[in-house]
Amino acid sequence: MRFLTAGESHGQKLVGIIEGLPSGMKISKDRIDEALRQRQQGPGRGGRMAIEQDEVHLVSGVRGGVSTGAPIALEILNRDWENWEKVMAWGKEADLESRKVMTPRPGHADLTGALKYHTEVRNILERASARETAMRVAIGSIARQGLSALGVEIKGHVLAVGGVHAEYVDEDAYWQRVKQSEWSVGDPVAEQQMGERLMVARSEGESLGGLLEVQVHHLPAGLGSHVQWDRKLDGKLAQAVLSVQAMKGISFGLGFDMGDRMGSKVHDPIYYCQGQGFKRRTNHAGGIEGGMSNGEPIILQTVMKPIPTLYQPLETVHLKTKEVVKASVERSDVCAVPAALVVLEHVVAWVIAEAVLEKFPADSFLELQTAWEAYIGNLLTMEF
Numbered sequence: 001m002r003f004l005t006a007g008e009s010h011g012q013k014l015v016g017i018i019e020g021l022p023s024g025m026k027i028s029k030d031r032i033d034e035a036l037r038q039r040q041q042g043p044g045r046g047g048r049m050a051i052e053q054d055e056v057h058l059v060s061g062v063r064g065g066v067s068t069g070a071p072i073a074l075e076i077l078n079r080d081w082e083n084w085e086k087v088m089a090w091g092k093e094a095d096l097e098s099r100k101v102m103t104p105r106p107g108h109a110d111l112t113g114a115l116k117y118h119t120e121v122r123n124i125l126e127r128a129s130a131r132e133t134a135m136r137v138a139i140g141s142i143a144r145q146g147l148s149a150l151g152v153e154i155k156g157h158v159l160a161v162g163g164v165h166a167e168y169v170d171e172d173a174y175w176q177r178v179k180q181s182e183w184s185v186g187d188p189v190a191e192q193q194m195g196e197r198l199m200v201a202r203s204e205g206e207s208l209g210g211l212l213e214v215q216v217h218h219l220p221a222g223l224g225s226h227v228q229w230d231r232k233l234d235g236k237l238a239q240a241v242l243s244v245q246a247m248k249g250i251s252f253g254l255g256f257d258m259g260d261r262m263g264s265k266v267h268d269p270i271y272y273c274q275g276q277g278f279k280r281r282t283n284h285a286g287g288i289e290g291g292m293s294n295g296e297p298i299i300l301q302t303v304m305k306p307i308p309t310l311y312q313p314l315e316t317v318h319l320k321t322k323e324v325v326k327a328s329v330e331r332s333d334v335c336a337v338p339a340a341l342v343v344l345e346h347v348v349a350w351v352i353a354e355a356v357l358e359k360f361p362a363d364s365f366l367e368l369q370t371a372w373e374a375y376i377g378n379l380l381t382m383e384f
């Protein structure tokens with residue numbers, strides 16, 4: 001299974017194509033649209049999110065809400081396009097000289113992209129923008145729906161925003177708060193402090209990042225493989241997570257704390273339970289050993305850097321005149337941690353779905369489900 005996306009932040013639309021999805025899988029457009037709606041939320045979002053009302057158009061490969069096995073083409077329109085048509089001048093001959101962006105913003109692809117592609121900054125920023133993640137969420141939602149039908153669930157948590165860390169112990173209470181609160185961290189004190197931190201950042205022309213966690217539940221042992229570097233599940237998840245704009249690190253389970261502990265305080269003792277098969281007493285590994293899922297929940301954490309466009313811009317250099325000037329700022333989010341969480345859940349869903357299809361290649365969903373159930377049954381009774 002593979003996918004490709006295209007589209008600029010202020011172009012007409014985002015497009016995507018998925019190939020290799022089995023036939024006979026239920027695809028709910030409403031679930032995709034709900035994920036797109038969630039990705040637009042969060043108290044730190046800027047003016048753009050008031051303009052967009054993201055909705056997916058399923059163009060091919062789905063009939064009557066069920067996949068046909070043919071490539072699935074998707075589109076998401078940019079409502080902002082009508083305000084940018086002249087600037088973008090797509091497919092037209094136009095004088096773009098006056099529309100050049102010549103003051104690259106630190107923290108963005110702007111300068112390096114301009115050097116690498118030998119072009120002004122707009123040609124870089126349009127595609128580097130996280131607007132592209134709307135399509136990755138739509139595509140990931142299809143993967144997530146397939147996983148859900150197999151009983152696999154993905155949950156995301158915001159762990160920290162701008163240095164304010166959330167505490168939560170009770171999963172039920174957490175999900176209750178997630179439904180109620182715009183920060184959705186499950187810790188009312190932290191939510192208030194995050195709101196205050198955001199107000200300060202906004203008033204000072206600053207921006208915020210944070211820490212996020214994604215968990216994958218009810219996966220069997222054996223997805224991914226130890227035999228080749230590019231088949232390792234943790235490696236694939238790392239690639240997908242770090243490909244999301246502004247993500248700068250990833251860890252699994254105990255993560256970087258592992259480096260401070262003795263081995264016996266890190267590795268997860270194995271036991272056997274009749275009817276449940278091989279289990280672990282702890283899950284410090286975060287559900288992956290040797291590049292394979294080990295049957296425990298996959299738990300990964302990532303760090304999002306603060307949004308790079310600052311309303312009090314940093315210094316930069318004008319590409320033509322080489323003068324020291326302030327970096328350009330048109331409009332920006334101040335904090336996009338809650339939105340990024342939705343993106344992360346969906347890029348993780350894609351990688352897991354790909355790993356499922358690598359282990360159980362199938363042309364129809366029934367074929368996949370049959371192989372999946374047989375394998376899980378076998379894991380519980382396997383003799384050596």
Ligand SMILES: Cc1cc2nc3c(=O)[nH]c(=O)nc-3n(C[C@H](O)[C@H](O)[C@H](O)COP(=O)(O)O)c2cc1C
Pocket residue numbers: 046107108109128129130133244245246247305307308309310331332333334336339340343
């Ligand atoms: C959901 C989301 C929204 C974002 N919104 C903005 C934004 O409004 N302004 C901005 O400067 N960067 C924003 N970013 C981050 C930049 O796109 C990103 O930092 C930039 O493309 C450089 O890539 P890198 O940080 O991965 O190196 C956003 C990122 C995400 C995930």
Ligand SMILES: C=C(O[C@@H]1CC(C(=O)O)=C[C@@H](OP(=O)(O)O)[C@H]1O)C(=O)O
Pocket residue numbers: 009046047048049052128129130131132134245330331332333
């Ligand atoms: C458009 C989205 O996010 C954008 C991501 C982004 C960036 O530089 O990454 C910059 C901003 O774009 P604009 O300048 O048009 O306001 C965000 O709004 C989106 O998430 O759908």
